[in-house]
Amino acid sequence: MQPKKPSNQFSLLSQRRFAPFFWTQFFGAFNDNVFKTALLTILTYDALSWTTLDAGFLNNLIPGLFILPFVLFSATSGQFADKFEKSRITRYIKVLEIVIMVVAAFGWMTHNLWLLIAAIVGMGLHSTLFGPVKYAYLPQQLHRDELVGGNGVIEMGTFVGILMGEILGAVLVVHKTWGIELVAGGTILIAIVGWLFSRRIPLTPASAPDLKINWNPFTETARNLRFSRQNKPVFLAMLGNSWFWFYGAIVLAQFPLYAKNYLHGDHSVFVLLLTIFSLGVGAGSLLCERLSGHKVEIGLVPFGAIGLSVFGFDLFLASLHYTNTATVDFLGFTAQSGSWRILFDCLMIGLFGGFYIVPLFAVIQTRSDPAHLSRTIAGMNILNALFMVVAALVAMVLLKAGLTIPQIFMVTAILNAIVAIYIFSVVPEYLVRFLAWILIHTIHRVRTADIARIPEHGAAVLVCNHVSYVDAIVIMGASPRPIRFVMDHQIFKIPVLAWLFRTSKAIPIASAKEDPVLMAKAFDDIAAALADGDLVCIFPEGQLTKTGEINPFRGGVTKIIERTPVPVIPMALRGLWGSLLTRGEGNPFQRSFKRGPLSTLELAVGAPVAADAATPQYLQEQVQTLRGDWK
Known part of the structure; x- marks a missing residue:
């Protein structure tokens, strides 16, 4: 005991x-x-x-x-x-x-x-x-x-x-x-x-x-x-x-x-x-x-x-x-x-x-x-x-x-x-974690709910709603373990963020229509990371929300776990919508000032889902439940 x-x-x-x-x-x-x-x-x-x-x-x-x-x-x-x-x-x-x-x-x-x-x-x-x-x-x-x-x-x-x-x-x-x-x-x-x-x-x-x-x-x-x-x-x-x-x-x-x-x-x-x-x-x-x-x-x-x-x-x-x-x-x-x-x-x-x-x-x-x-x-x-x-x-x-x-x-x-x-x-992991730590202790006050559900050891896929350009940094700063993020290849063209994600070994991905070679390589890199026992995080919506609501989850997670069956852990960011780095209509600075300095946000972690039950629809329902009405 x-x-x-x-x-x-x-x-x-x-x-x-x-x-x-x-x-x-x-x-x-x-x-x-x-x-x-x-x-x-x-x-x-x-x-x-x-x-x-x-x-x-x-x-x-x-x-x-x-x-x-x-x-x-x-x-x-x-x-x-x-x-x-x-x-x-x-x-x-x-x-x-x-x-x-x-x-x-x-x-x-x-x-x-x-x-x-x-x-x-x-x-x-x-x-x-x-x-x-x-x-x-x-x-x-x-x-x-x-x-x-x-x-x-x-x-x-x-x-x-x-x-x-x-x-x-x-x-x-x-x-x-x-x-x-x-x-x-x-x-x-x-x-x-x-x-x-x-x-x-x-x-x-x-x-x-x-x-x-x-x-x-x-x-x-x-x-x-x-x-x-x-x-x-x-x-x-x-x-x-x-x-x-x-x-x-x-x-x-x-x-x-x-x-x-x-x-x-x-x-x-x-x-x-x-x-x-x-x-x-x-x-x-x-x-x-x-x-x-x-x-x-x-x-x-x-x-x-x-x-x-x-x-x-x-x-x-x-x-x-x-x-x-x-x-x-x-x-x-x-x-x-x-x-x-x-x-x-x-x-x-x-x-x-x-x-x-x-x-x-x-x-x-x-x-x-x-x-x-x-x-x-x-x-x-x-x-x-x-x-x-x-x-x-x-x-x-x-x-x-x-x-x-x-x-x-x-x-x-x-x-x-x-x-x-x-x-x-x-x-550079030290410096990346330092920048993440600075973010979640200055611009935002980040709370966590059930963070212990992220396993201490072994591979798992983390799925989360996609609210802002700093979602990955917030999750990185809150997680007790290093995470490999799967990110849209376009974000690697943004100064500072490009360096940050490359340094943290993020995996760039593109759609099959844009770049089929890069897409195939991304799935290979994901499989290799999971085989090494790493945590891999994806944003199944495939794009930032423009309304604060969760967009439909795409089928990428299914391809990942069919190739490497590991537990899938749903997560939800809540309280981040409307910040400076979100993508809603209107003046982002005006929305940020309405929120005020040191705004509170939370990362909620759900119970692990077995690979055979982790359909995109079911995972979206879990993330929606975790997020609730707090955008």
């Missing part, structure tokens, strides 16, 4: 299938950052008591060492997560965390920097082992329409854990009397709390129990990446995810010295920057569910990428206008001219980072082979690690070349824009 779906994403926190796992993840992220931030803070503000090495070098080296195990052990950890039951693996990982924190405690108490750095590598190993389990666990325990919300809560919890860990680590370690002791004992205690929560995680079966472990990390890494590259949308999502960690690694690694040397703040200013950034990521992650309409909405990814570049560049500009040279605490900093602009930029970078990263995780989880999901996540972690190692090297090279930290922010923002343009040109 399937568990009852929660009313909203936070309701998941009351359910055993989610809550213990959430808190296990939360305390892991919390502990990582108490430890790392305490070490980075002490090396920034009290370096001479620990080492003679340059603080800027260490601030980039330590994050690089933390992610080194991702390069070496991700392939093996992905195999473990696919082969073994996930709750048991999680408990073993949390025991390892306790052992690492005991080792770190000896480093703290003896002032042994290299023992602490070894513990940093150990915590990187802990995170390496847990990563594939984390993202493979969620699709096994959550419904498909809970994944965006669940990922959003996990990402929010992760960054709140990061935030609280950074604050606590930075505050505890500078405590005049017991700072070192509090960090040493506190990290052990947090690890024990995480282990206790892990004991409540429900049984989550192995997805590939017969898998034979390949202990060679290099050959397994190569095999994982080769396998992932076969699924282009997933592989591009992995690359996009890794790029986010490149961006974040460069920006966050500069925050300690940025706060000290450019903002002239004490450690509390460093904590404030981290706090604002983490709150932004948490808020962006949670907003994804609302902005995506409870589905995997990759249209948010370009939106996030734009924000990362805009506000990253503005952080550079804001830094140039900050003129204070006196040492200040966080309250003194907020009183300085230009400080609020810097904080706003940090908040927006985090917010748009949340918009960017959460849909990418959901794409990887929903479009990967379930039996290979943990290894796919492991492959992504390897890419993340490589990108973050490169980020650390790039930051060190830029600093060595004489660039200031604000200039590094600028370079990173420009690089992000270049990478985003490349990704969206290679996989």
